[in-house]
Amino acid sequence: MSDTALSEQSQAAQPSLRERKKRLLQEAIEQAALTLFRQRGYEQTAIQDIAEAVMISPRTFFRYFPSKEEVLLGPTRAVMQAGLAYLRALPLTQAKEARAALQSTLLYIADLYQQQRRGFLLRYQIARQVPSVAAFYLYALLEAETAFCDLLQERADEPQNPSQLRLLVATHIAALRVALEQWLDGGGQGDLLALLKNHLKVLE
Amino acid sequence: MSDTALSEQSQAAQPSLRERKKRLLQEAIEQAALTLFRQRGYEQTAIQDIAEAVMISPRTFFRYFPSKEEVLLGPTRAVMQAGLAYLRALPLTQAKEARAALQSTLLYIADLYQQQRRGFLLRYQIARQVPSVAAFYLYALLEAETAFCDLLQERADEPQNPSQLRLLVATHIAALRVALEQWLDGGGQGDLLALLKNHLKVLE
DNA sequence: TTGACTTTTGTCAGTTAGTGACATTATAAT
DNA sequence: ATTATAATGTCACTAACTGACAAAAGTCAA
Numbered sequence: 001m002s003d004t005a006l007s008e009q010s011q012a013a014q015p016s017l018r019e020r021k022k023r024l025l026q027e028a029i030e031q032a033a034l035t036l037f038r039q040r041g042y043e044q045t046a047i048q049d050i051a052e053a054v055m056i057s058p059r060t061f062f063r064y065f066p067s068k069e070e071v072l073l074g075p076t077r078a079v080m081q082a083g084l085a086y087l088r089a090l091p092l093t094q095a096k097e098a099r100a101a102l103q104s105t106l107l108y109i110a111d112l113y114q115q116q117r118r119g120f121l122l123r124y125q126i127a128r129q130v131p132s133v134a135a136f137y138l139y140a141l142l143e144a145e146t147a148f149c150d151l152l153q154e155r156a157d158e159p160q161n162p163s164q165l166r167l168l169v170a171t172h173i174a175a176l177r178v179a180l181e182q183w184l185d186g187g188g189q190g191d192l193l194a195l196l197k198n199h200l201k202v203l204e
Numbered sequence: 205m206s207d208t209a210l211s212e213q214s215q216a217a218q219p220s221l222r223e224r225k226k227r228l229l230q231e232a233i234e235q236a237a238l239t240l241f242r243q244r245g246y247e248q249t250a251i252q253d254i255a256e257a258v259m260i261s262p263r264t265f266f267r268y269f270p271s272k273e274e275v276l277l278g279p280t281r282a283v284m285q286a287g288l289a290y291l292r293a294l295p296l297t298q299a300k301e302a303r304a305a306l307q308s309t310l311l312y313i314a315d316l317y318q319q320q321r322r323g324f325l326l327r328y329q330i331a332r333q334v335p336s337v338a339a340f341y342l343y344a345l346l347e348a349e350t351a352f353c354d355l356l357q358e359r360a361d362e363p364q365n366p367s368q369l370r371l372l373v374a375t376h377i378a379a380l381r382v383a384l385e386q387w388l389d390g391g392g393q394g395d396l397l398a399l400l401k402n403h404l405k406v407l408e
Numbered sequence: 409t410t411g412a413c414t415t416t417t418g419t420c421a422g423t424t425a426g427t428g429a430c431a432t433t434a435t436a437a438t
Numbered sequence: 439a440t441t442a443t444a445a446t447g448t449c450a451c452t453a454a455c456t457g458a459c460a461a462a463a464g465t466c467a468a
Contacts, residue, residue, distance in 0.1 A: 060446060
């Protein structure tokens with residue numbers, strides 16, 4: 001683990017055979033899992049079934065995903081993390097108001113959802129049927145809440161009342177969730193951004 | 205199962221030895237579980253440990269609780285169900301506005317929480333540390349959401365836009381959740397009702 | 409109280425998710 | 439080629455559940 005950073009990343013080139021195979025396998029596992037979930041149902045699909053489909057051992061599955069749920073919830077978590085990164089990188093030169101920064105972040109997140117419409121649609125349909133997935137889906141959405149508060153607190157133009165800020169963030173994420181669920185309930189056909197914008201406007 | 209209703213409930217008397225023992229055992233299991241969770245931690249406590257403490261077989265534990273999490277989450281679910289019942293029984297003679305009915309229901313729920321402060325405090329402290337419990341806790345809070353919408357729709361003075369109504373309910377439950385967590389973070393010392401009232405006022 | 413009936417319980421066997429340890433194999437670097 | 443490193447498979451294990459069935463306890467009528 002000496003200076004791989006130097007020898008590999010300096011050229012911004014290929015991410016090494018090993019890395020490529022890892023990505024490929026990760027995607028293969030995910031695809032196989034989603035396919036099986038859709039065919040037989042989530043609970044009727046054992047880790048072993050997924051492993052066999054990709055010709056790996058069950059042990060290896062768990063080296064790529066910490067749990068069965070995470071195959072479905074990883075992207076949701078990733079989108080929320082991307083939202084945090086977006087907020088962190090928001091140019092605050094014009095000293096945005098906390099609410100405005102939050103709104104723009106949620107719209108950014110909604111846009112990411114829309115870009116991966118297909119994947120999220122399937123994931124959502126499973127989450128609706130399986131309580132444990134639904135539960136962890138909510139957790140994935142809301143675990144970022146305090147991080148949002150911290151970021152807004154440190155980057156807002158003026159200090160916020162922590163309690164009020166928390167309420168602001170929670171209700172706005174609730175608006176995102178509602179927009180998301182309504183959009184997905186409609187098969188992802190409608191315009192998620194428009195839906196969310198409307199909800200955000202109602203909150204003001 | 206013929207006419208037990210007649211012979212037992214007509215006198216509103218003792219709920220039969222069998223029923224009493226069941227309640228007793230259920231409470232004993234719950235108490236033993238909570239004690240062990242506090243002593244050793246949730247994940248370090250196996251079902252078998254709980255079963256041994258109450259001198260039952262592990263199989264019997266699962267006849268009383270469908271899962272380990274449910275020992276912790278049952279009361280939360282019960283409180284939300286009680287809220288639904290309260291809303292269902294709300295006298296609508298004066299044709300309440302949907303928001304007002306919802307507010308009063310959430311205050312009722314908050315009151316129930318406050319009445320069981322001790323129990324919820326412990327449960328919350330565990331939920332904070334264990335993701336699976338936290339996830340199911342959120343699920344328990346939010347699974348009642350659509351039921352709230354349905355009830356409000358059918359009982360409100362005038363028909364609601366379903367989408368707006370959903371947003372209303374989601375944000376208000378979010379306010380309940382925030383108030384709850386802030387109250388519990390403060391050790392349950394503060395006034396939950398006041399906190400919630402404040403949050404509800406902000407939402408208007 | 410006896411005796412039939414119902415509910416609850418324990419036992420047993422099994423499935424599945426998830427984890428640690430270690431030997432084996434594949435990739436990387438020299 | 440050779441050595442170091444990282445990924446994989448195998449094995450053994452824990453722990454949460456579940457179905458089936460027999461044993462025990464509670465119920466009720468005669």
